[in-house]
Amino acid sequence: MSAVPVVIIGAGPTGLTAATLLGQYGVDCLVLERWGAVYPQPRAVALDDEVHRILARIGLRDEFAAISRPHKGLRLLDRRMRVLAEFRRDGEHGRHGYPEGSMFDQPELETILRSNLQQYGSVTLRGSTEVTALTQQAGGVRVDFTDQITGRPDHVLAQYALGCDGANSLTRTSIGVTMRDLKFTQHWLVVDVVTDADLGQWEGVHQVCDPVRAATYMRVGQTRYRWEFRLTPGATAEHYRDITRLHPLVTPWTKDIPAEALQIVRAAEYTFRGQVADRWRDRRVFLLGDAAHLTPPFIGQGMAAGLRDAMNLAWKLAGVLDGTLPDTVLDTYEIERQAHARSMIRLAILLGAAMTGGGKLGNIIRHVVAPRWRLIPGLRQRVMHSETPALRRSALVVRQVLRRTLAGTLCPNVVLDGARRFDDVAAGRFAIVTSVTPSAAQRAAIEGCGAALVVARPGSELHRWLRQGGAHAAVVRPDGTVMRSGRDLSELCTALPGPLH
Structure with missing residues (x-):
């Protein structure tokens, strides 16, 4: 029986992203996919700049830009195609450095994801393979599968299994998880x-x-x-x-x-x-993407949520596997992602009802109210802005109640020097962002943890971001999320774990 640290079930965008992120950390992975090639039918067509940032992180900045097109915003129409309201995007790029909304063809996206994955020798993608069972054992997960070409059954033992196998997830069924209807x-x-x-x-x-x-x-x-x-x-x-x-x-x-x-x-x-799984983990098995949540498409966040799942979990899993992080950090995946996904799904449901519900009375209200939405201060920016809610408090999102904090939010992916952005400098590591000049001891502590140091110059976008968050410094996780922020740089330096290898 063969063995591998991580088995990923499903090679859609979520599974491929998770495999690529783990590959960047050198984690050996086996990806099992029932289709022999990219699924040819288009499904997802939109993503925001936060998810575009994830694609750039895995090396697809230019490739995705070549197959996508920014969209200009949202126009609300009545049944006679008369414009009720229009929300335009003025700028080309958002706070993450990419268009706030992009349109694309999913088969083209999956093609470049697969091609990019080939550069990581630690990752193996096996197509035409149907997973038939998952069985948790002491210290691992047995994954049974069948080669659909030869009909030959086989199995592999993994330390962890990631179920990225869609709405009809076998992984979800195998661990007894049910979907809660919203x-x-x-x-x-x-x-x-x-x-x-x-x-x-x-x-x-x-x-x-x-x-x-x-x-x-x-x-x-x-x-x-x-x-x-x-x-x-x-x-x-x-x-x-x-x-x-x-x-x-x-x-x-x-x-x-x-x-x-x-x-x-x-x-x-x-x-x-609108559905969310009641549990996203059972011991060594995790659910990601549509296996964990389903959303109406009104805000274009279906596929995006799956890539956020992958981004949240991959670095934690890599840290546990190389001994840098304790396995208790894996508990934070469900805590952080389930609440976030539920919030986004409820928002999609609310907007869908506001735009299409209410029968004749709803139509009358929309005709009266929608043309005046543009007069509400800040509404256009709120509708078009792609920023998502902060992550819930966890062992990796440390914040005090009733105190202004940046914890749980994403650090802006701003240009720091020349063409390099924050993510280029952080490069998948922890980072300290500070508006105060660190001492020699503080620099040594940061370097000793293998973290990146980013000094925010006065007047810079990062400097304003820290000030607005009531902080002089922030610890930023490998996924770009602020772990904690505050005014004492020395105290924040002690929060840094060891380097991810």
Whole structure:
């Protein structure tokens, strides 16, 4: 029987990101995927600058920029396609150094993720492999699988197993976890279309606020477009796989473009749900991505949440495996990520209800209120700003109640010198960010822990960030999250663990 420190079940964006992050720390991983190649159908199409930052961290800064396009914001429309409100993104980049919203094709993303993974010799990706069982044993997890080409059964013993195997997760079932319903279920038609014709539409997300036929439209690529329509009772996606039947639905955007100029890539029925797993870990087995949470797509955070899971867990697991961190830090994964994911799902549900719910009365309210939203101070920035909630307190998010703190938030990925950003300097390590000049002893303590030292110059963006957080310094974790902040640099230096190898 072969053995490996980590087995990752599923090679979608979450599993590939987790494998790449672990590969950067030199952790031996085996990734098991039932598909022989990249799944060809488009699914996720949007991510924010926080997740773009994760892709840059794993070496895909330029590659992702080449296959994506920034979108310009959100436009709310009524059923007659009249604009109720518009929220535009003015700048090109957000606080993380990348566009605050980007559109992409998921198969293209998975292709560059797989290609990038090949540079890490410690990671093996095995396709056409169906995982059939997980059994926890003393000191490890037995993962049984079958080669779908030869039919041969096999197994491997792992110290840890990561279930990145989607909404119908075998991993989740094997550890007896159930999904808690957040009381949201809707049936939608999701359509991807390719055309060389110019639709001439505004380059942002269009949301039709209609409780009878809610719809979303966005341009995904140079020639590819995505529509989502809420299905009426009794309707199915099968009816709309013929372009002549689909054409009347998309005509408000395609105008005089004939049906034969549009090619359907996919027309599928999706059940949008809001659900969170009641547990994200059972001893040595962890759940990530859709195996742990499902969200409606109204704020484009489905795939993004899975990549955040990977970013949160990978460095902790690498530290435990190399002995730098105690295994108790793995308890912080569920504490931090479950609360964050639930908050984002509830936000998606709330916005979905605000944009499409309420029947006729809801339509009347939206017609009266939506055009005046732009008059509310700060609302446009709040709607368009991609900053997500701070992580909950844990052993790795140290903050005092009722005191202003940066703990649990992300350190801005600002340019420090030349073209280098904060993440380039931190390079997957702990870091100390300080607005005071460290003493020789403090520098020695930081260097002894293998941490990065970033001195925030007066007037710089990092200096303002520290001041706004009521701090002179902050300990930043390898995932970019502030572990703790305060005014005493010497005290913060003592919070640094040893180096991650």
